[in-house]
Amino acid sequence: MEVAIVTIAVIAFVAFRLWLVHARRLMAHRERLAALEKGVPVPPSDDKVDGDRWPVQRLLLLSGLTWVAVGAAGILAVNAVISGFDNQTSPIPDGAQWFGLVLIGIGVAHLIVYVVDRRSAR
Numbered sequence: 802m803e804v805a806i807v808t809i810a811v812i813a814f815v816a817f818r819l820w821l822v823h824a825r826r827l828m829a830h831r832e833r834l835a836a837l838e839k840g841v842p843v844p845p846s847d848d849k850v851d852g853d854r855w856p857v858q859r860l861l862l863l864s865g866l867t868w869v870a871v872g873a874a875g876i877l878a879v880n881a882v883i884s885g886f887d888n889q890t891s892p893i894p895d896g897a898q899w900f901g902l903v904l905i906g907i908g909v910a911h912l913i914v915y916v917v918d919r920r921s922a923r
Contacts (some may be wrong), residue, residue, distance in 0.1 A: 824920040868908025876901035 829846070836843050879898035886892070 861911050863910045865911030868904050872901040872904030
């Protein structure tokens with residue numbers, strides 16, 4: 802019951818924050834439209850309104866490196882667990898450690914997008 806209440810509270814908080822950001826951007830948009838209608842120079846965009854975006858490049862780099870590290874650690878950890886058991890008594894099926902390659906592949910994909918996007922920005 803407590804988990805459901807906390808989950809609902811977190812979702813409500815995130816929704817409220819998104820609504821506040823939307824309302825702030827809508828207000829800035831209306832202000833700019835009013836300035837255009839009056840023929841007054843458009844006010845400079847507020848850094849808070851336009852600067853609220855996530856740093857996508859840093860996020861791609863961080864998530865790519867994290868996925869690669871988690872995948873490599875997963876491969877090593879499962880290999881260590883499997884090597885401690887006989888083949889007949891192992892609770893983990895053979896080849897399960899290679900699931901870490903999927904995680905490494907996701908990380909490499911993030912890093913490829915990071916590199917390509919960085920090159921296209923130049």
